[in-house]
Amino acid sequence: MxxxxxxxxxDLPGPTISRHVYGHFAEHLGRCIYGGFWVGEDSPVPNVRGIRSDVVEALRALRIPNLRWPGGCFADDYHWRDGIGPRDQRPRMVNSHWGDVVEDNAFGTHEFMDLCELLGAVPYVSGNVGSGSVREMSEWIEYLTRADDSPMAALRRENGREDPWTVPFWGIGNEAWGCGGNLRVEQFASLARQYSTYVREHAGNDLYRVAAGASDHDLHWTEVLMQSFDALDAGDGPAQPFQGISLHYYTMTGPWSDKGSATRFTEDEWYVALARAAVMDTLLDRHGAVMDRYDPKKRVGLVVDEWGTWWNVEQGTNPGFLHQQNTLRDALVATTHLDAFHRHADRVAMANIAQTVNVLQAMILTDPATGALVLTPSYHVFEMNTGHHDASxxxxxxxxxxxxxxxxxxxxxxxxxxxxxxxxxxxxxxxxxxxxxxxxxxxxxxxxxxxxxxxxxxxxxxxxxxxxxxxxxxxxxxxxxxxxxxxxxxxxxxxxxxxxxxxxxxx
Known part of the structure; x- marks a missing residue:
């Protein structure tokens, strides 16, 4: 042995491990929102205002620090005004990314903010850069966070919410290199500066804006974004015009067209998955080194707001719903990532595993036939690690x-x-x-x-x-x-x- x-x-404590590296992600994708978090007020499944009670209870046990919504790729097709007001009057839309299904917008801004309050989680809202407008994003943050009688605050009150919410985390687009617009980084860097300018701080709501960052090993994307900041070597306050950049990385054992099975794998595939998960440490080193050249004071946070395993969907399920099982292997993929985040606590400001319920490397699976709730091995890793939240x-x-x-x-x-x-x-x-x-x-x-x-x-x-x-x-x-x-x-x-x-x- x-x-x-x-x-x-x-006796030699280092940088603080932000509790926000234990963040989660909930996209309008498959059964994550509908059938996962949201069952509706008339459902026989116990719920609070349509939000499934046992899911909330399970996630509260994780001390879930933040929740990212509404996407993902869905975010850049999502227009927030479609998801407010009486539910029976909300317009429908096509969720073209995930299953090509019709979305009725029953779960919108108020429902998401209600969910965050029930969870005790900080909301992380992803704004629409791909198909939206600067004005649309600016008015959404006004609607959420302004306290006086401004037009958007008045509209919020008409829809039943008197007081503004606190929404500190705001995503400026998602995967702008792909489903978020197929942009070149030079294009997106200019857009990110523009959009960030109009995502304003109202009523003391301090904002942490996250510009859509790189996929995997794309160091050029990170470098161009770092070049777009204002005077990072001067002062010690929040970086401007945004405060963080994202990084996405998924673990799989095969190519994109055949990612591997969640439950039927060989011992060799066990090791391939863990070796590819360990690449996260290399990515943090390399992207961090690029950031250090422009930001030695580490004022800009690296936000790994999509990570986890991505396997072939379970047999008999909609291929666009990304429903997969979750084994002991997934749990050790998670521990490998979390150890890497701890080691890079001086730069990694937040991370969000994809996704919370019924999709990809989920914490929770809900059975549509019986209504049963299942906690996955990955859930147990997060529960075992709550002692790392905000620790040195x-x-x-x-x-x-x-x-x-x-x-x-x-x-x-x-x-x-x-x-x-x-x-x-x-x-x-x-x-x-x-x-x-x-x-x-x-x-x-x-x-x-x-x-x-x-x-x-x-x-x-x-x-x-x-x-x-x-x-x-x-x-x-x-x-x-x-x-x-x-x-x-x-x-x-x-x-x-x-x-x-x-x-x-x-x-």
Whole structure:
């Protein structure tokens, strides 16, 4: 059995891991909104004003920090005025991106803001650059956030909401290089400056504007956007005219036309998925390096507002609805990403897994036949990691030869780790990516006295294990007894294909 040492200086806290890197994404796509969050007020499924109660309860347990809406590609076809006022009078539209279905706009601005209030989540609204107008976006932020008798504030009151909402996060377009307009970055950079100017701060609503950024390895897109900022080397306040740029990256084992199966995969495909997930760390390094050249003070945030696994849809489902199962493999893809976000906490301001319910790497699956709600393995990773929210990152220095596996010509490290501290506690996250072999890790804990510890593990007998209405807890966290005292701190025996969190009580 391989034995490694991880040195963690508990008294040397680093940058804060924003809770917003644990953000979520809800697009008008398949059964994410309709049948996921929204069932309607007349539904036999228990709901509050049409919003499904058990989904809200489950997500509140994650302390969900923010929710991105209405897209995605849908955002650049969405005109917000179609989704306000009496529901029976709202115009319909065609959701051309996702299934070519007719959207009745029953779930609109007021319903989304109600959902965020029920969740205790900060809203992140994606504005329409692709088919919208500067005026349309400007009036939407006025409608949401202005307190006086302005035209849009008066319209909001006519629709039943007296007080303005707080909407700090605002997306300036989505995937402008693709479904958001097929623009060249030079075109979009000018548009982003223009639109950002008219997304104004009303009634003390401080805005964090996120310009649609790059896909995958497109460093040129990031560089041109960074060149469009105003005097980043002067002052220390918010960057202008926007404050963040986005990055999108999805994990799959095949090409776009055949992305791989969510549940039927080989051991080799297990490793391919995890190796491709580990690319996120490289992307953060490379895009971060470009940003550092223009912004050494790190005033601009990198916002990874779409990430996760993307598999072939489940058999018998609408191919445009992107419904897929979620296995232990997805959970370890998530831990690998989250560790990378922790290590880059000085630059990564927010991240949003795609998506929250019934779509792609979902937290929750709802069964249309029975109404059952299923928590996925990825959900459990997010729950196990709530201790990292707004904590200070701790460097994890690995000593010894970390076991690797050659995957597609590149070595994949089979251990992923990160740690953080807040007050009198610390949380250490450990992923053994080896499909077959356990790994022993000595936690060399320095700088503060450890008064006690508690550990949990997420694993299963098989790599493809997943939860269903019939077996809702087939993959679920359990108390872990594989942590023992050691002269240097603690010794952890990580089972194969497992995720372990160790919570430390500190003096």
């Amino acid at each position: 391989t034995t490694l040492t991880a040195v963690i200086d508990l 990152a701790l460097a994890v220095h690995l000593k010894g030869d970390v076991p690797t596996r050659d995957v597609e010509g590149t070595p994949l490290a089979l251990l992923s780790a990160s740690a953080s501290t807040t007050g009198s506690s610390a949380l250490v996250s450990l992923s053994n990516l080896d499909a077959d072999e356990p790994l022993t890790l000595v936690l060399d804990l320095r700088g503060r006295e450890v008064a006690g510890h508690a550990a949990r593990v997420l694993t299963a007998a098989t790599l493809d294990a997943h939860n269903t209405p019939q077996r809702p807890e087939h993959v679920a966290p359990a108390k872990f007894d594989g942590v023992r005292p050691h002269a240097r701190g603690l010794e952890v025996e990580l089972p194969p294909h497992s995720y372990v969190t160790v919570e430390l009580a500190l003096h």
